[in-house]
Each structure stands twice: as structure tokens, then as C-alpha cells.
Amino acid sequence: MILTPLALAALGLSSPQFENDPVALTPHPVEQALESWEEKSGGSWRMRLQPETGAARFLYGQALPMGYLPASDEAWFELGREALNDAFDLFLIHDSTLVDSEVKFLDLSRIGTSDKFSVEFAQAKDGIPVFRGTANALFDAQGRLLSLDSNALPGVENLNTAPIADPYVSGQSAMRAFIGEHGQRPEALLFPKLTIIGHLANKMRTPRLTWAVELRAGSNTVQPVGEILYVAADDTSGEILHRRSLIHNQNLSGHAEAWASPGTLPDMSSNPEVLFPMGFMDVTSSAGNTTADINGDFSIPYSGSSNVDLTFQFRGPLARVLDSSGAEHSLTQSFQPGVNANATLNANKTAADTAEANAYRGMIDFNNWIKYIDPSDTKMDFQVTANVNLSSTCNAYYNGSSINFYANGGGCNNTSYSTVVAHEEGHWANDRYGSYNGSDGFGEGNADVYGNFIYDNPITGEYFFTSGGYVRTALNNRQYCGDGNGGCYGQVHTDGEVLMGALWKVRARMNTTYGNAAGDLLADTLHSAWMNAYNDGSIHSIIEEHWLALDDNDGNIFNGTPNYTDIDLGFRDQGFPGVDLQLIDIAHTVLPDTQNEAGPYVVNAQISSWIGASISGAEVVYSVNDGPESTLSMTNTSGSDWTTSIPGQISPAKVSYRIEAHDSAGNNVNDPFVGDHSFIIGVVTQLHFNDFEGTGDEGWSHGQVATQDDWQRGAPQGTSGTNSWGVAWEDPGSAFSGTKCWANDLGNSGFNGSYAPDVDNWLESPAIDCSGAFGVKLRFQQWLSVEQGVYDHAKILVNGNVAWQNPQGSHTQDTSWTGQEIDISQWADNNSNVKIRFTLDSDGGLELGGWAIDDFELLTIDGVPGGSNTITLQGPTAATVGSTVTYTISSAPASSPFWLAWSTSNNGQVFQGHSFDLSAPMFVAFTGTTDAAGMASMTSPPLSASSAGRSVWLEVACRSAGQWTDSNAVNLTIQ
DSSP, X not given: OBOOOOSOGGGTOOOTTTTTOTTTTOSOHHHHHHXXXXXXXXXXXXXXXXXXXXXXXXXXXXXXXXXXXXXXXXXXXXHHHHHHHHTHHHHOOOGGGEEEEXXXXXXXXXXXXXXXXXXXXXXXXXXXXXXXXXXEEEEETTSOEEEEEEOOOTTGGGOOOSOOSOHHHHHHHHHHHHHHHHSSOOSEEOOOEEEEEXXXXXXXXXXXXEEEEEEEEOTTSSSOEEEEEEEEXXXXXXXXXXXXXXXXXXXXXXXXXXXXXXXXXXXXXXXXXXXXXXXXXXXXXXXXXXXXXXXXXXXXXXXXXXXXXXEEESBOSSEEEEETTSXXXXXXXXXXXXXXXXXXXXXXXXXXXXXXXXXXXXXXXHHHHHHHHOTTOXXXXXXXXXXXXXXXXXXXXXXXXXXXXXXXXXXXXXXXXXXXXXXXXXXXXXXXXXXXXXXXXXXXXXXXXXXXXXXXXXXXXXXOBTTBOOSEETTOOOOOOOTTOTTTTSSHHHHHHHHHHHHHHHHHHHHHHHOHHHHXXXXXXXXXXXXXXXXXXXXXXXXXXXXXXXXOSSSOGGGOOTTHHHHHHHHHHTTOOOOOOOOEXXXXXXXXXBOOSSOOEEEEEEEEESSSOOEEEEEEXXXXXXXXXXXXXXXXXXXXXXXXXXXXXXXXXXXXXXXXXXXXXXXXXXXXXXXXXXXXXXXXXXXXXXXXXXXXOTTOEEEEEESOOOEXXXXXXXXXXXXXXXXXXXXXXSOSSSSOEEEEOOOOTTBOSSOOTTOEEEEEOOOBOOTTOOSOEEEEEEOOEEOOTTTOEEEEEETTXXXXXXXXXXXXXXXXXXXXXXXXXXHXXXXXXXXXXXXXXXXXXXXXXXXXXXXXXXXXXXXXXXXXXXXXXXXXXXXXXXXXXXXEEESOOTTOEEEEEEEXXXXXXXXXXXXXXSOSSOEEEEEEEOOTTSOEEEEOOOOOGGGTTOEEEEEXXXXXXXXXXXXXXXXXXXX
């Protein structure tokens, strides 16, 4: 789009410096900041943007020495601040808004990678917290910076924190909104707290001061309600700027195809109770109190000799169970000093007491799992409260202060058991670790992951219903909908299946690689480190990059990580785009169009590994005229040289092909990276060609329907950027041929290379005469970047008819010139007035680079002169002296004479008005008559010594009803 200077001329002023001001002409300062960062750090880094703020979200890829190794938490915090200050131009986080939060040692050496330190900061202004405002610095054990990650809000330091709105009035606004949404008055309304949030408006997130008001209702109903409403405090509008649900329920959905197994089933007759140790349970007595250890063992010092009554309930420093149906289960038992004895709770195995035991066991299992992975992790070291046997049925939920489970009934078992308990406590963990429970399914999906990983079972809520089945499974095929498309399945539990499935598939792949125990520990450890090091709160492809940053063991992400393949393929299994490291390099010159029908078409490539692995194999996958694909193995002739040959094809034909290479480390790369190369076999008749190198526009025209016409002809400037939504684009740095092309915004002075919002413009060819031409095709070179077709539209029209448009569900982001061929015969054949129009229209946000086109051509493709090759000749292409060769023919005229001719070349000739493939002179090697099916076979005598070293071409000629027909040509080499 054009960057228009301020209208100072209207005031009689001028601003000559503005047009050349590099700041004014640079719309993506964060991209420039990355270049500066790389220059200072001396390496290549990867960056992901925070789409709604325009600042960096995640920076990783190298190991940057920071000058010293901290010896205390205070020093680690100081080092983290230094790193974030150095990266201020990327993350835009002011140091005054950072609050020291936690230094965490990540013990990753035990899974084969390197130990790391995570330094976490919260964000606040004048003591007022920023909701989900966090920044994390990741260092290796030598104090080198590995990554920076931020959910913090730029601009908080400039926010006025003096509230304009009265908290009581804001509380009333929140209550009215709560009643309007839920149809009931809140049972509890907590006093508003000042909170800063990132408010999303017009696709951008900016800091706003709010009153956070917590409201709850229906605590003992089928559908309890709890919310925090964020009411504008920086004005008196009473506007609700954000809502955060505190209730996270189980969903009544599932697929009844699983066999029940012990350990994760609910309380039911086919799954009878067994004894479990009650770890960390409080034990009280008149002689003193204690807490049992992880195994349920306890000891109270006592000097007397009389028996003492000890009392046990399902409570301790890590868990407290409350029974909504009546009094909590309690056991008081007399213990004799010096004699070990068992205290067995729930001896009668009642449904109500078993629900208490299941909840307690599940909460202790949760904490034990965390401590097993990382004994220093204290995030869940608090008393988790569970309410069991609620009077309704078929549900469980977390409300911000407790996890809650319903009694059996209504076709459901009691919901207090194993994976359901882990799921609900997982919601609590999401809050405690700073990821929270967003509306796009992240909270539900990660809560499911806790249950899956803790119990090593892909199923959540197994046998939730009395009839069987389950609530969800990580073995689902729910595919990721793409960045920015969170919540695409329309239901938060269903949306969460994407994350649940991806992380389980990563774990399953690690199990295959290392075995179940080692694979589980590796996946569990990376999950724990991820929750401690980063604060992802939505399902996004950046999650994989966070896992790879944690898995990296040498400070260079570009040579892969120890578990790159398992992590990347696990995410790809669930439809994530994956992280392409391009660990194999393929250099190949694309095959040109040809009139050679005999072939072969030799494909050569130089293939090598970036990581020192050996190239284990390569293939060429090809198709003819978009038909089924065939695969040819390539041969490694020497060093990095690989070759194979595509067999000859009857013209006219289009051959599409790609090279697929593999290395000993299991990496796979294609050339081209997306799509296929192609070449034509046949005679190309050019109806029109323009490479746009002329002195004028040569009849091409362009215009504006709305906002702006930025079509330009000239040399492209290679501008690029990443817009505020984190979507990268780049324009070509040169024309495909020559120096000029047509494009939306070439990036010249006063322009930035990107199309404008709400634009609608077009470029149209002159009228092209296609009279007498049939099978007309449009062929041109394209470099296009445009937002997905739901929002922005790039189209090609032929005389007003849409011949092509960009896809609906994904952005088009070309990074090189690509050849395009479109069949326009239905509109152009035998038409003397054909016009081709390229159009672009956009919505109000997310603009990319637009069109660039070069070497525009209209053409037809016909068979190679030399005949129609209606007969099929088959037989060997190599033979030795003294052997015989046998050839067969088919598809020839029935009961007709034929001749097998040979020649030393296949440049073609005309004989008795018919074009043959072979050149003159031709010699007859065999003659005969076809059978009633138009078939025949012929065998030569032993090949003479005089034929050694010769290469000849063979072709069949057949005459029927006075007309000649011929076959394809076959090349025979005699050794």
C-alpha cells in the first residue's frame, strides 16, 4: 500500500524529509529489531509474534552468552531482566512493569538433554497485576540465554492506574451482566479488585484498567455458574471488557468402544475396591498430630504405655475431601504403643465413602506425579479441596476454589474417580502455572493431558456412564484448525481434543523410540518443564516450538533436537503444521519442456545433510497428465549426486514430479517443498507472450474499485514483513526473468510492499486473439501472498469468469517464483477477444504482499510431429551380442500387415503423407500380420557381433484401409 505523507501542503508547508524517512517507510519495526538482535548476538534466531500486540511472543534458536553464571535466585532474576532489556525492541516490555516471580531449575539431563533454568516474571503497574501478564527467560546451566517468551502487554508503563469508575457501581454493572447472561442472581459477589487486562479491539490488544468482579451462583445444582467479569475502570461506561469462567465441567460425550480396565474405572460392581495407601493423610490424637508419608506410613512420638485413639479423615496438607451428601467419613481407632497396625478407612465400602476415597487418591496421585518428575516443583503444594456426592448427576467441575463431583444416577456412575479427578485438578494446575483455562479448548485439553499422563491412559472418564463408554480419548483424529482459528469446533471440550491428541501422540512416539517407561518419563518431563517455563493459554502451533526449545541440547535449534522427530511428527499427527528445519538440502535443475517422446527424462540432484547424517535414499514421484503417481528409486552415483530416469511419454503430456529424500536420522524433505515440478512433452504453440520488459505497458491496464490501485510494473524490491497477527510475507527481490514484472506494490520509495486494508483493484491484459486455437492454457510465473480466502480474495478471471481463486482455509504465502498453468479452454478456445484479469480485494485487517506475475503466456500443447502413436510397442531396451530380443505390439488395426522398422535417430520423417518418429533412412527388421485383436509378437535371430555397441530406434508401421498408423519409438542398446 502507499504510505501517504501528512497533508502539510494544504497548510502551505512541506515535508521533504518524510518520503525518505526510514522509520516512516518501515511498517514492521520488530522485524528490524530481530535483524539487530542477530547482528549483536552473532547467530540466527527464530521469532514468533504476539499477533494482537505486534510485539514478539517467542524468541529462540541459539545460546547467547550473558557474561556470568548466577549463583542465587536474585542473580538469576537480574540476568533475566538484562535479557529482556536487551530485547526491549522485540518484546516492548518495560522493566518497571516486571515483578520477580520464580526461578525454576529444570532437571532435563536425566532424559538425555541439558539442564535449564526458567526465570519467570509477572507484570504489574503500581502494584496492580496484569492478568496473564508474564515473561519468561530460559537459560542453560552455563547461564547462556536460550529463549525469551512473553505474554506481557506492551505499553503498561504508560497506563494511568487511577480508576475513574467507582468499584461499587462497577460491581452493580457486573451483577446486571451476570443476571442477563445466566438468568439468576449471584449467591456471592466478591469486592472488586483493580486488574489490568489486554483488551482486544480491532484485532489489536491494548492495556485497560478494570475492576475484576467475581460472582458465583448455583453451587449445588446441575449447572453451577462462576465468573470473573472485568468492568472498565478507566471510564464510567460500565462496559464488560472481558469475562472469565470459573466453572469447567465434564462433557457428556463419548464413544462406547473401550473395554474397562482396573485402575481408571469408577465405583461399580465390576471394579471392586482394593486397598491403596493414603499418602500425606493427617493423623490426629490427644498425644499429638502428624502427617503420613507418601506411602501412608506415619509415626507420632509418645512416651506413655496406654492405648491412644487416632483419628483419620480424607484430608491432609495436599487434599481435603468434603461430602455434600452428609458427614465426612472418619475413622477413630485405638493404637497400642510399639505395635504397628493398619487403619483401614471405608471398611464398609459404601458408595459415598468410596467417592471420598477416590477423590483423595486422585489428588495425591496428581501431586505424586508432579514430584516424581520434578521434586522442586511446588506449584501444587497446597490443600486442594474436593466436594463429592453433589446431589445432581453426570457432571464434575472446577470453580476456581474447589473441584466438584456428582453422585451416581441419571445413567452415570459417581464422577469422583481417577482421570476425572485428574482432569478437574488439571484445570486448577492450569491456573497455578499461569496458562489458565481459555475458551479455545486449551484448558480442557491440557486438563485431559494431566489425566492421560498421570494414569498412562489415553482415555478420560472411562465408564463415565453406567452403560459404558468414556468422555474423551486422546486417540482422536480431531485436526488442528490453524493459528488464529481457536475454538473452531464450537465446543470447548471438543476443541481441547486437538491438544490432548497431539501431546498423547508425542508421548506414544517417544514410547516407540525409547520404550514405555523411558518414553513416559521423557514426555512427562517435557510437559512439566513446558508448564513451568512458558505460559501458553491457547492452542497454537507455538506450543511445539516451546517443546523443541526445551528439548534442544546444544543451543542450536537449526540442527534439530534429540527428540525432534517424535515431537514434530506427534504434532503433525494431529494436523499441526509442524516445524520444518529442512535438515536435508536438495539442489536440482528443473527439466525443460521437450518434444522427445522416447525419453528417458533424466532427473539429477545433489542431495546432502545439514546435520552430518547420511542420505539413506531418494525417489522421484511422478504423474502424467495429473493421473496416478508412480515412484522411481534414485541411484547414488557418487558423493552427493543422485539420479534416475522418467520413462518416455506419448505427447501431448504434462509430467509432474518431485524429489523425496531421506536421511539416516529419519528426516524427510521434498523438492519442491510444496507441490511439484512439471514439464511438457509436445509442441507448444505460443498464442501470446509478455515478459513485461517493454518500454510501455503494451495494452495492459489496471484500476481501482475501492480504496487504492497499487498495481505497478517494474523491478520488485524484495520487501517483507510480519503483520500484527504474526503472519509473515515476502515479495520477490527480482523479476523471474529480465528486470520487470507486474505486482501489487513493488515496494518502491513511498510504498511498503503490502496491499492496503479494504482494497479492491485489478490488472487486465489486452485482448488476445485465440481464433482457431483449441485447448488454450494460461501459463505464468507467480509470487503471491494473501490472507485466506474467507477474508481476502485473489482471483483470475477470463472474460469475467473465475478461472482460479485463493483457497478458503489457509493463507497463500509464496516465498519463491512458482510456475502456474490453468486450463482456460472453455472460455478462450477459438475466441478472438480473450482478456485475462488478476484481481485482489481485502477486508479491514491482516494485509500481506499481494500479487506479483511475470512471463505471462497463452498457449496450446499439441502432439509431437511424427504421428499419433496409436500402436503400442513393448520390448527390451538393452541386449547383448548372441542373444535374441522379443517385441510385442498391441492396439494395432486388426488382421493388417505391419513392419518393424529401425533407424539410428528419431528426429522424424514423412513417408507417403504420414509422419513417423524415426529418421531416414529407415530399415525393415521384421514384417508380419496382426491377429484379430490387433496384436502380434516377433523374435529376432541371435544378434550378430557386428551390432555390438550400436544404439538403434525401433518403430512399428501398420497399413489398413489405405491409411498408415504407427507406434511409439523404443531405443535398443546392444552390448
